[in-house]
Amino acid sequence: MPIITGIQKYSIHDGQGIRSTVFFKGCPLSCSWCHNPETQNYQRQLSVDEERCSGCGKCLKGCETECIQLEATRTQTDFDKCTACGDCADYCYQNLRTVIGEEYEVEKLVDLLKRDEMFYEESGGGVTLSGGEVMTQDMDYLETLLKKLTLLGISVNIDTCGYAPYVNFERILPYVDTFLYDVKVIDDQKHRHHMGVSNTLILENLERLALAGASLNIRIPVVGSVNANSQDIKAIASYLGERKIQPVQINLLPYHNTGSGKYGRIGKEYQGETYATPAAAEMDDFAKLFTGAGFTNVKIGG
Numbered sequence: 183m184p185i186i187t188g189i190q191k192y193s194i195h196d197g198q199g200i201r202s203t204v205f206f207k208g209c210p211l212s213c214s215w216c217h218n219p220e221t222q223n224y225q226r227q228l229s230v231d232e233e234r235c236s237g238c239g240k241c242l243k244g245c246e247t248e249c250i251q252l253e254a255t256r257t258q259t260d261f262d263k264c265t266a267c268g269d270c271a272d273y274c275y276q277n278l279r280t281v282i283g284e285e286y287e288v289e290k291l292v293d294l295l296k297r298d299e300m301f302y303e304e305s306g307g308g309v310t311l312s313g314g315e316v317m318t319q320d321m322d323y324l325e326t327l328l329k330k331l332t333l334l335g336i337s338v339n340i341d342t343c344g345y346a347p348y349v350n351f352e353r354i355l356p357y358v359d360t361f362l363y364d365v366k367v368i369d370d371q372k373h374r375h376h377m378g379v380s381n382t383l384i385l386e387n388l389e390r391l392a393l394a395g396a397s398l399n400i401r402i403p404v405v406g407s408v409n410a411n412s413q414d415i416k417a418i419a420s421y422l423g424e425r426k427i428q429p430v431q432i433n434l435l436p437y438h439n440t441g442s443g444k445y446g447r448i449g450k451e452y453q454g455e456t457y458a459t460p461a462a463a464e465m466d467d468f469a470k471l472f473t474g475a476g477f478t479n480v481k482i483g484g
Contacts, residue, residue, distance in 0.1 A: 184208075184319040185283040186291075187221055191298060195484030197339040197360060197399070199307025202295050207283050209315040210345045212378035213366075214453035215405055217441030221314035226266040226283035229447045230259050234278055241279060244269035261449030282448070288323060292330045299336065308337030308359065317346035321353055328357035339399075344384035351391060360397040360430065363388055367409045368417040376408055385421070392427045400429040404468060405437040406458030415468045419475040431479045432472055436460055 185207040193203045208224030209216075220227060235256035242250050242257075249263035250270060271279040286294075295309050302308045309331055316324065317340070331338050340354075341362040351361075365388070366381075367373050373381040391398060402418060404410050422429070437459050445452040460468070465482045472480045 183285045183287075184323055185224065185226060186286055187218075187282055187284075187314070189294060192301070193310065196310035196312060196341060197308065197337075197362065199305030200298075200301045201307045201310050201339070202298055203310040203312050203341075204291070204295070206311065206313045206316050206319050208318060209313055209343065210318055210379060211315070211343050213403075214376060215403070215408075215437060215439070215457050217438065217444075218314070219441060219444050219450055219452075220282045220448055226281055227448050228259070228261065228264050228266045228268070228270075229280050229282050229444075230257075231278040231447055232256050232259065233446075234276065236276060238275070240273040240275065241270040242273075244271075244273045259449065264449075288326050288330065291327060292334075295331065296334055296336065299334070302336060306337075308339065310339040310341055310362070312341035312362075315343055315346065316340050317342050317344075317350050321350055325354055325357075328354050332357045341401075344387045345379060346383075346387070348387050348390055351387060351396075352394075355391075355394060355396060358396070360399050361391060362399045362401055363391070363429075364401050364403070365418055365421075366403060367414055368421050369414070372408075372414075388427065389425055392425070398427065398429045399431045399433065400427075401433045401435060403435045403437060404460050404465065406460055407456055408437075410437070410458070410460040410464065410468075412467070412471065415471050419472050419477070422477070423475050429477070429479075431481060432477055433484060434465060434468055434472075434480070434482050435484060436465055436482070 187205045187207050190203040193201045196203045207221050209222050237255040239252045247263050247265055249260040251258045266281050268281040337359040339360045339362055340358050343364045370380055437457055442452045469480045469482055
């Protein structure tokens with residue numbers, strides 16, 4: 183069963199209208215600027231705010247793997263040894279220790295999501311499945327979830343990096359309103375360097391979805407020192423134009439580092455310190471490259 187890290191209600195950035203966004207845990211990419219690093223691993227994880235730790239040491243009583251050590255005025259956690267059992271969190275009176283990830287039976291998840299049907303109907307919204315990467319999850323679970331939401335008349339978007347077998351997309355295509363499809367760079371070598379995998383499968387899936395008539399919203403994270411330059415942005419516009427891919431919308435998403443504080447809490451080091459947020463004037467110029475290439479519905483931001 184897939185692990186879910188959270189359900190964000192009243193979201194307005196993951197498709198049309200008011201939406202509930204479900205975040206699945208696990209992603210095959212390793213983008214160095216990822217603002218949801220807790221969704222990269224497919225397993226449950228411990229999150230610890232050790233910067234605020236008082237050093238009381240009570241959490242040690244709940245740690246059978248002995249992965250917690252008391253050093254000076256705060257604890258140090260060996261995340262490699264941690265099994266994410268969560269017992270230490272029960273002893274932390276400051277609530278600085280939490281386990282990320284929870285399993286939801288399909289019926290329970292549907293029940294939670296349909297409680298906001300009124301908001302979906304009034305705003306033209308619905309549910310967005312995000313991650314991590316949705317399309318690498320248990321497909322039996324995903325198909326069942328989508329069928330049930332469709333029967334309720336709830337529109338569903340899927341936010342995807344595209345790195346999954348096409349058969350997975352084909353299987354759930356009839357139940358998806360729009361794919362929010364990430365395209366980061368066209369150059370394969372650069373993609374391997376910054377995302378950890380080739381983009382060949384990603385682009386092949388995008389082309390096949392377009393041929394299948396899927397509704398596509400192309401989302402481009404614009405990151406200084408990665409793709410925030412006219413060459414890379416033009417390459418994406420040219421690629422879409424040459425293959426006659428006509429997205430319902432193109433979103434240019436300026437880089438932000440609001441997720442950088444999450445890394446230390448799960449025992450990881452943030453690698454995005456050298457990245458920069460493009461200036462507003464630069465973003466306007468990038469948008470003009472798309473409109474100049476014939477794309478009409480171009481938006482800066484979510």
